[in-house]
Amino acid sequence: MTTNQAPHESTEPHSPTGPAHAVARHRELFGTPPEGVWSAPGRANLIGEHTDYNDGFVMPLALPHATTVTGSRRADGLLRVHSRDIPGPTVEFVVDELAPRSAEGWAAYPAGVAWALREAGHAIGGADLYLESTVPTGAGLSSSAALEVSTALALNDLYELGLPPEVLARHAQRAENDFVGIPCGILDQMASACCTAEHVLHLDTRDLSRRQVPFDMAAEGLRLLVVDTQVKHALADGAYAERRAECEAGAAALDVPALRDIAHDQLDAALARLADPAVPPAVRRRVRHVVTENHRVERIVALLDAGRAREIGPVLTEGHASLRDDFEVSCPELDLAVSAATAAGALGARMTGGGFGGSAIVLVEADATDTTTKAVLAAFAERGHVPPRVFEAIPSAGARRLPLAG
């Protein structure tokens, strides 16, 4: 999976130790064997950025990087969570007393999921959960969603709730929105819950209808790379919420429920309506991004369905320009990753995820993987940036229960 071993010892901040190790560690920490082990991945988004909170379309793939959780029920109503990756003691909550914003740090995510399930009337009691993750944090690859969805899946099975993946994804999103306080859309949680290996997920975020679109890059002689710029983003810092508000203002000015309701062939008329001096110019640009981005999702689906995977490259690069210029969520390091990769002959590249740092994706011919990677690393070195981490985005399985080993 690694394509640039040189600047870093490992592409993964924490190596996977596997279910057998996690089972042993669970027993050691909690004095009881786990009843099950579950896994939920991080994601990269191929196309459809900042469209999810506009009821639009997205196209993520699951990464091989995942959060693994071992779990066992407790009869005393306590939720105890322990992370291998974040130094610190086991964190303990009384499930009945969980309330929005009552927890901080990483443990707020699993606690928020327990809260969201309870709020929805599901009879979940206490649990011991031990978590290990290989999803890089702050890299725009949905480490939070992996944490939420793995917890949701564990509680769903432990308490035999029988909820389908899209409902678990909704509870995970609610945990993040209302308990943790981050106003994200549904992209990351649906990707983690519903993606399948060798496919991208074509998802309509309005009603969660979806289709798995074959995306076996290796069979096509292509590679999809992730360039983690290591620039940390913080969705909570207000810029994400500001973009959401601008999109809502655009929809209100155009008198539609959401920007998804503006079809691509209505864009010029919509922009003309927004030329009113009372509408901030930024709102016009945000609208243009969302409408063209939804159209790019359609274009990419059509190309993939027609077996013309190579031709998606320029559409990806166009998407980056729109995020950089119209949506203004890129940063110099992401722009550099994209420009260096395309100058070196990549078929296309774009930032992925929320932006303001994090990762870019790059589509290359398989035999151009090394030259493109080297060109990106050289460009970063020349500008004095921290070396990015480059690895292959192999479309992997979504959330699932693993065999209980050990």
Ligand code: GLA
């Ligand atoms: C973050 C959010 C998602 C989505 C993307 C941008 O990853 O969590 O809901 O809005 O940004 O597409």
